[in-house]
Amino acid sequence: MTAQILSGKEVAQKFRKRVRLRVQKLVDRGLKPPHLTVVQVGDDPGSTVYVRNKVKTCKKLGLESTMHKLEESVSREELSTLIQKLNADADISGILVQLPLPAHLNATEIISEVDPARDVDCLHPANVGRLWLGDSFVTPCTPQGIIEILDHYGIGLKGKRAVIIGRSNIVGKPLAALMLARHATVTICHSRTVDLPAVAREADVLVAAAGKAELVTAEYVKDGAVVIDVGVNRKVDEDGEKKLVGDVDFTAVSEKASAITPVPGGVGPMTIAMLMVNTLGCYEYQHGLSEQGFGT
Numbered sequence: 001m002t003a004q005i006l007s008g009k010e011v012a013q014k015f016r017k018r019v020r021l022r023v024q025k026l027v028d029r030g031l032k033p034p035h036l037t038v039v040q041v042g043d044d045p046g047s048t049v050y051v052r053n054k055v056k057t058c059k060k061l062g063l064e065s066t067m068h069k070l071e072e073s074v075s076r077e078e079l080s081t082l083i084q085k086l087n088a089d090a091d092i093s094g095i096l097v098q099l100p101l102p103a104h105l106n107a108t109e110i111i112s113e114v115d116p117a118r119d120v121d122c123l124h125p126a127n128v129g130r131l132w133l134g135d136s137f138v139t140p141c142t143p144q145g146i147i148e149i150l151d152h153y154g155i156g157l158k159g160k161r162a163v164i165i166g167r168s169n170i171v172g173k174p175l176a177a178l179m180l181a182r183h184a185t186v187t188i189c190h191s192r193t194v195d196l197p198a199v200a201r202e203a204d205v206l207v208a209a210a211g212k213a214e215l216v217t218a219e220y221v222k223d224g225a226v227v228i229d230v231g232v233n234r235k236v237d238e239d240g241e242k243k244l245v246g247d248v249d250f251t252a253v254s255e256k257a258s259a260i261t262p263v264p265g266g267v268g269p270m271t272i273a274m275l276m277v278n279t280l281g282c283y284e285y286q287h288g289l290s291e292q293g294f295g296t
């Protein structure tokens with residue numbers, strides 16, 4: 001079997017278009033466009049690329065964006081002061097603190113200071129709580145992007161066994177909440193899971209979000225499973241060329257899976273598209289146009 005390719009790139013296009021048209025309508029009515037502000041601490045090269053893409057996408061879709069780049073050595077107080085200032089700025093629809101933060105800053109503490117009504121990442125404890133209660137204000141970008149890919153291709157979750165490799169606060173844990181809400185039976189695995197390949201082979205839908213290049217080989221995959229690759233790893237191939245690979249050995253796994261997301265062009269483009277959706281959603285909430293922070 002050769003797997004169907006689940007093109008996040010295509011699905012993301014559909015969402016970006018929706019956001020662009022909605023923003024255009026707001027502007028046509030004489031309203032200001034939604035405004036995303038991104039806070040980056042330090043110079044992590046991966047973060048710099050992500051932040052640049054976020055700002056670029058805002059521009060393309062007609063959203064306003066600002067960027068605050070702080071020194072690696074910034075103190076907790078200085079960062080808090082900036083967040084308080086952004087919280088007090090009524091023109092800002094969404095506030096995103098790019099992760100990871102340097103070791104001297106506690107991400108949970110910092111994110112708790114962001115106004116939950118502008119938490120476009122769904123990382124604030126109030127929004128994480130609402131997510132698990134089934135009463136989401138916003139949904140987390142990468143996990144929601146995965147759900148949208150599955151929906152777009154008509155892949156249901158009801159009654160399915162979903163196995164997620166990776167327990168991060170940004171992907172693994174919140175994705176489990178979204179999949180549970182869709183009536184999947186969900187298992188979260190991690191580095192201490194005993195016999196990971198055997199657990200992974202139970203999956204009808206297998207999600208690799210471990211941050212380990214090509215961890216998931218054919219041995220991890222049941223015949224006909226749907227495989228979602230969240231990994232973004234830089235690798236130098238045999239010819240010395242730099243390339244991007246996921247957490248899945250794409251060539252081997254696509255012979256066994258029924259459907260698979262590629263890297264690049266899979267989950268990655270969905271994360272930014274969902275960020276745009278959330279920024280618009282937070283704006284609409286703040287302007288009394290909607291009761292929650294998402295929904296196009």
Ligand code: GUN
Binds near residue numbers: 121
């Ligand atoms: N670092 C990598 N991905 C993300 C993301 O989606 N949001 C934030 N805040 N930081 C990230």
